[in-house]
């Protein structure tokens with residue numbers, strides 16, 4: 001199945017109508033040139049129906065298409081996972097666990113965990129990229145009812161002085177200082193440019209606040225970073241909105257899942 005951008009709800013429903021179709025999509029993402037045994041490199045396999053495993057005809061290794069992805073060992077069907085990724089990619093403000101629970105008919109805890117696994121994949125995907133020509137600023141921002149100290153790293157477009165890519169990190173403690181990464185300081189910009197950069201930075205922060213206040217209801221500090229990661233992931237791909245489902249599916253296949261114990265430990 002060719003990858004399709006900007007799927008309407010009806011098209012999505014039609015295309016990803018069964019778990020088998022979702023699994024076939026993952027198969028093609030994982031082995032774009034046909035099955036290759038992860039153990040011996042053999043190209044022939046038998047599909048073990050019922051267990052959804054691909055058994056190598058040579059060494060008998062049983063490969064799973066979800067191993068090493070955020071879907072691995074999940075009791076939730078692939079069809080529901082695909083729906084979750086689709087809904088996350090469609091809504092500019094993200095989706096709350098309560099809304100996802102209702103849309104795909106799972107319990108609240110399952111919806112919550114699925115969304116955090118997706119957010120973590122977003123974070124890991126953005127960590128793949130190094131930001132260049134950065135400005136780094138420390139900001140105190142009110143999110144929910146509390147003030148949070150954030151470090152905002154922004155790559156500035158040399159043509160427009162607007163933020164191009166952003167990473168936002170929650171400061172853990174009072175002593176947490178900006179890391180010396182050799183980034184250009186805001187003070188190093190000439191006055192007019194500094195003003196322009198700050199204007200855009202404040203706009204970014206203001207948008208981030210309204211988006212987070214719409215979806216970040218738990219108010220707990222320990223998960224705020226994942227919500228910031230989701231905001232940045234979306235912001236960094238704002239010009240590729242139509243491709244967001246495919247990009248997010250790619251990230252979901254590339255990274256293994258964060259566990260409930262890791263999230264709550």
Ligand SMILES: [Zn+2]
Pocket residue numbers: 037038039040041042056057058059060061
């Ligand atoms: Zn093999």
